[in-house]
Every structure is written in C-alpha cells, then in structure tokens.
Amino acid sequence: MLPSQEASKLYHDNYMRNSRAIGVLWAIFTICFAIINVVVFIQPYWIGDSVSTPKPGYFGLFQYCTGDDGNNREIKCQGSFSEFGKIPSGAFKAASFFVLLSMVLILGCITCFALFFFCNTATVYKICAWMQLLAALCLVLGCMIFPDGWDSEKVRDMCGEKTGKYSLGDCSVRWAYILAIIGILNALILSFLAFVLGNRQNDLLLEELKTENKEDIM
Numbered sequence: 001m002l003p004s005q006e007a008s009k010l011y012h013d014n015y016m017r018n019s020r021a022i023g024v025l026w027a028i029f030t031i032c033f034a035i036i037n038v039v040v041f042i043q044p045y046w047i048g049d050s051v052s053t054p055k056p057g058y059f060g061l062f063q064y065c066t067g068d069d070g071n072n073r074e075i076k077c078q079g080s081f082s083e084f085g086k087i088p089s090g091a092f093k094a095a096s097f098f099v100l101l102s103m104v105l106i107l108g109c110i111t112c113f114a115l116f117f118f119c120n121t122a123t124v125y126k127i128c129a130w131m132q133l134l135a136a137l138c139l140v141l142g143c144m145i146f147p148d149g150w151d152s153e154k155v156r157d158m159c160g161e162k163t164g165k166y167s168l169g170d171c172s173v174r175w176a177y178i179l180a181i182i183g184i185l186n187a188l189i190l191s192f193l194a195f196v197l198g199n200r201q202n203d204l205l206l207e208e209l210k211t212e213n214k215e216d217i218m
Helices: 003-040 081-086 090-116 121-149 151-159 175-217
Strands: 057-059 066-067 075-080
Touching: 003 090, 003 175, 057 151, 081 090, 090 121, 090 175, 121 151, 121 175
Parallel strands: none
Antiparallel strands: 057 066, 066 075
16 A cells, blocks of 8 residues: 555545544434423423513413512412413414424424435534524524513503513513523534534545555555
C-alpha cells in the first residue's frame, strides 16, 4: 500500500470513529428534544399567577387550572386536547396544533433512526434534518401564536384587566414556555448538525470511490 493510500485509510478510520461518536450524541440530544416537546405540550405551566393576580392559577396550551377569588387558593383544573372545542381561545387551539405537529415530527424523526440499518446514512441524516427543522418551525409558530390568546376571558379573569394580546398583565411566563424556547434552539442546532453529518457522509463516499478507482488502475 502506498503512503498516500495509508494516509487516506488512516484519515478514513479516524473520521468514521469521530462521526459515529458525534452521531450518537446527535441521536441522544434528539431524544432529549422529543422529551422536551412532549413535556411542553402536556404541562399547563406556560403562564401563571403572581401575588397580585385576582385569582390563582396557570395556563397551558389546552389545559388550565384556576381558583376562586378571595383567600381560598384551591385550584381546579380543566381542559384536554380531546375536548378541542372547549379550549378557551382560538390562538390556544392553533398553538396546541402546531406544538402537537412538532411533537409528531420529532417522534417520526426518532422512528427514522431504524432506517440507518437499511438505507444510505447520508440520506437518513438529511431526512431527519428536515424533520427537525420543520419541528422547530412548528414550535416557533406555537410560541408566537400562544400570546395572541392572552386576551381571552378566562385569562383576563386570572391575570387582571391589564391583560391583552401579548401583554400578560399581572401574570408571568412559566417554565414550560421557557422550555419550549430552549427546545427551538435545540432543534435548530440538531438540524444543522444533521445536515453537516449528511454532507460529510456524501463526501466520504466520494473519497472511497476515488480510492477504489485508483487501486483498480494500479
């Protein structure tokens, strides 16, 4: 074997080792994003009360929990995605739909991991990259549309008369909303990484073909 071929083989082996390690990390963080997506979809902690709100409570995409006026801080929860028509705002309905679509896309991406055993690795990475990018876009839409529903009657009852679209009045943003924003950044980074890994796999395949052709000629 010529020195150039030995160097090429060494580069190939090192690249494959590093590529697998990065690919494993990418898969792990994709699963983490899926967990984040499920949590922000089902948890009713997107916005919540404060010490100055008329009523105690908190709101999610479709479920909300509110209490009564006065000193009684007992909270009653209601709403579910299966009762879509009872969601208190059209904006909340749209946000719920887009976050659900984001969740379906990322779970579909995880299902596509099985394709690594049957299909070209670069192709699978690129399929997953597009799914992650679309999941991020849907989550962005969900986060942008959700505040449009803050002027609904039930939110105003809890947060006060100052509450309106994109204005929370006496209420505050809770951890599920913040987690959704973190999830968007996570998905965008994962999508970019998947595109890079997919393109690198294509480049590696071309190098292997060139090496094989040189060996055949010699």
